[in-house]
Amino acid sequence: MPELPEVETVRRGLEPVLAGHVILHADVRRPDLRWPFPPGLAPRLTGARVESLGRRSKYLLAGLDRGETLIVHLGMSGRILVSGAQVGAFHHPHPAPEKHDHLVLDLDGGARITLNDARRFGAVDLWPSDAIGGHRLLAGLGPEPLGNGFDAPYLAGRMAGRLAPVKAVLLDQRIVAGLGNIYVCEALWRARVSPLRLARDVGPGEAEAIVAAVRGVLIDAIDAGGSSLRDYRRADGELGYFQHAFAVYGREGGACPRCGTAIARSVQSGRSSFHCPGCQS
DNA sequence: CGATGCCCCTGAGAGC
DNA sequence: TGCTCTCAGGGGCATC
Numbered sequence: 001m002p003e004l005p006e007v008e009t010v011r012r013g014l015e016p017v018l019a020g021h022v023i024l025h026a027d028v029r030r031p032d033l034r035w036p037f038p039p040g041l042a043p044r045l046t047g048a049r050v051e052s053l054g055r056r057s058k059y060l061l062a063g064l065d066r067g068e069t070l071i072v073h074l075g076m077s078g079r080i081l082v083s084g085a086q087v088g089a090f091h092h093p094h095p096a097p098e099k100h101d102h103l104v105l106d107l108d109g110g111a112r113i114t115l116n117d118a119r120r121f122g123a124v125d126l127w128p129s130d131a132i133g134g135h136r137l138l139a140g141l142g143p144e145p146l147g148n149g150f151d152a153p154y155l156a157g158r159m160a161g162r163l164a165p166v167k168a169v170l171l172d173q174r175i176v177a178g179l180g181n182i183y184v185c186e187a188l189w190r191a192r193v194s195p196l197r198l199a200r201d202v203g204p205g206e207a208e209a210i211v212a213a214v215r216g217v218l219i220d221a222i223d224a225g226g227s228s229l230r231d232y233r234r235a236d237g238e239l240g241y242f243q244h245a246f247a248v249y250g251r252e253g254g255a256c257p258r259c260g261t262a263i264a265r266s267v268q269s270g271r272s273s274f275h276c277p278g279c280q281s
Numbered sequence: 282c283g284a285t286g287c288c289c290c291t292g293a294g295a296g297c
Numbered sequence: 298t299g300c301t302c303t304c305a306g307g308g309g310c311a312t313c
Contacts, residue, residue, distance in 0.1 A: 003306050034289070034309090058307080076307055077291075100291085119290045121307060137308095164284060173308075180306050229306070249306095269285065272304085 002074045004145065004178030005221035005242065007058045010080055013236050015053045017082050017111050018062060022049045027104040029097075033117060034075065038126045044068065045105065045126075057141050057177035061132065069129045071137070075121030081237060084112045141177040145214050150176055152208040159199035159207065166202050167195035167268055170214070179214065182227060182249045185274045187213040189248045189258075194280045195273040196266065220245065248274040 002010070026045040031037060038044070044066075052063040060080075062070040074080070083094045094112055097104070103115040103124060115124070127135045143149030158175045159166065169175055170184045179187075188195050190213035193206050202210070221227060226240035229250075243250075247257050251274060252265035261278025 006306065034307095073307085075290095076305070117290095118292065119305090119307095121289070162283080168284080171307095182306055227306070270287085271307095 002058065002078065002226070003180035003183050004058060005183070005218055005224075006226035006240065007055055007060060007074065007178075008222050009226040009240060010074075011053055011055045011060055014060075014080060014082065014113070018050045018053050018107070018113065020050070021107040021109060021111070022047065023105050024108055025106040027106075029102050029104065033102065033120045033122045033124060035123055035125075037124055041124070041126065045070065056138055057144070057173060058180075059138065063129055067129055068126045069132050071123070071125045071127060071132075071135065072115065073123040073137070075117060075119060075123070077119040078115065078117040078122040081114045081116065082111060083114065084110045140174050142173060142175045143177065145176050145178055146218060150211060150214075152204065152211050155211055156202075156204050156207040159202050162199040164199055165195060165268055166193060166197050166199045166210075167273055169199045170210070171269075176214070178218075181271050181273075182246070183214070183217055183221065185249045186217045186247060189213075189274075189276060189280060190217060192280050194277075195268060195275050197281070248276060250274065 023045050026042040028037060028042045048064040048066050050062050051065055054061040054063065058073060060072040062072070064070060072080075098116060100118045101114050101116050105113040107113070115122070123137065125135070125137070132138065143154070155176070159169055162169060167184055167188065170179055170187070171181070185195065187210065191206065191209040193202060193210060221242040224240055224242035224245065225238070227242040227246075228239035229243055248263050251263045254263050255261070256263055256276035256278055259276065259278040261276050263274055264277050266273045
């Protein structure tokens, strides 16, 4: 599943295909993903013009001319593919429908957008654009990690007194919105802080290092087109390549690129953590 | 309130 | 080949 860099990469690939175009036909192939689709999804999309394509945390937000915004979350296995349009140097013909294609939008000009999500942890909703921040899935989100609201004093304040490991705090979308398992592991490695450390024991200098590392790793990953593991692909079907730059994620037993110590794997709140016991403390 | 587990679901890969 | 088991970019919700 896509974390912030993957969602941002999808957004950038999709924006020129969607923005300014009219949805001629919406094929809603099942009634729900994680939650039921909003009532009348197909008719509410049909004939609408997409005015903008934005992103908040891991949510894609397509602003429609009817005053509603289409909200899409990709969950763990969601993919969005474009066909029938010129994407970069390539022309993608419409492929045969695949298993787990749940929502298919045909646009004026011939492009087709297909949402595929095998595990169905994703979400689709429609909500009034002028109240988008009040949507139940968006209302509690913390600041964007690449925005001005995420800085060292803020993070230090949110970590103060907290008994949870620093990794759990960074994964908490109410504290900072858009990080997931990969980029938290990678950022903590860059900051030389162990994911096992309790948040209340992280000092101000380390908070500064974590903020810088989070920003740096997200920017590097976006520059690389995200990370392609398993399901994820860019909107144009190409693979991102940041996975080749992982220092620790998925590298248990491998040599730390900084000090050579073997990378360790642990389990925190049911998910794998990777860190270097040699240079992260 | 804060912390922790469970659960939703399918598919890929490993081991036998 | 086929079974069983583990694991996977998320996150809401119940429970202590």
